[in-house]
Amino acid sequence: xxxxxxxxxxxxxxxxxxxxxxxxxxxxxxxxxxxxxxxxxxxxxxxxxxxxxxxxxxxxxxxxxxxxxxxxxxxxxxxxxxxxxxxxxxxxxxxxxxxxxxxxxxxxxxxxxxxxxxxxxxxxxxxxxxxxxxxxxxxxxxxxxxxxxxx
Numbered sequence: 786x787x788x789x790x791x792x793x794x795x796x797x798x799x800x801x802x803x804x805x806x807x808x809x810x811x812x813x814x815x816x817x818x819x820x821x822x823x824x825x826x827x828x829x830x831x832x833x834x835x836x837x838x839x840x841x842x843x844x845x846x847x848x849x850x851x852x853x854x855x856x857x858x859x860x861x862x863x864x865x866x867x868x869x870x871x872x873x874x875x876x877x878x879x880x881x882x883x884x885x886x887x888x889x890x891x892x893x894x895x896x897x898x899x900x901x902x903x904x905x906x907x908x909x910x911x912x913x914x915x916x917x918x919x920x921x922x923x924x925x926x927x928x929x930x931x932x933x934x935x936x
Contacts, residue, residue, distance in 0.1 A: 845896025
């Protein structure tokens with residue numbers, strides 16, 4: 786069974802998100818879109834978030850995963866470290882955007898933290914790594930300082 790069908794059937798395996806070549810990158814991007822839809826639905830149904838907040842969080846993690854992790858790092862979304870999240874927020878995001886700002890970055894990081902908690906809840910990521918990622922996402926003063934020094 787191909788990974789997309791296994792995923793649709795609920796048989797997600799983190800190894801299905803490994804990238805070694807361009808075809809893997811395309812496949813992982815598509816799998817990630819499906820996973821992000823599930824995450825968004827989880828935010829609405831289980832976490833009982835309003836649609837605007839759930840959409841903002843899903844959009845934030847979408848940007849992080851698809852633009853940074855998959856496209857730029859070409860990494861498995863389940864192999865991300867807290868230092869890579871810090872590198873994204875403290876450097877990559879700031880240098881890749883015309884007008885980096887804390888409102889946008891804060892929303893992205895909120896989505897990143899919630900997504901990796903969701904992954905941990907589903908057994909796809911170790912809870913220790915998740916807590917490290919969540920802590921890095923909460924370091925907003927550091928990122929504010931980085932953005933201010935950039936401007």
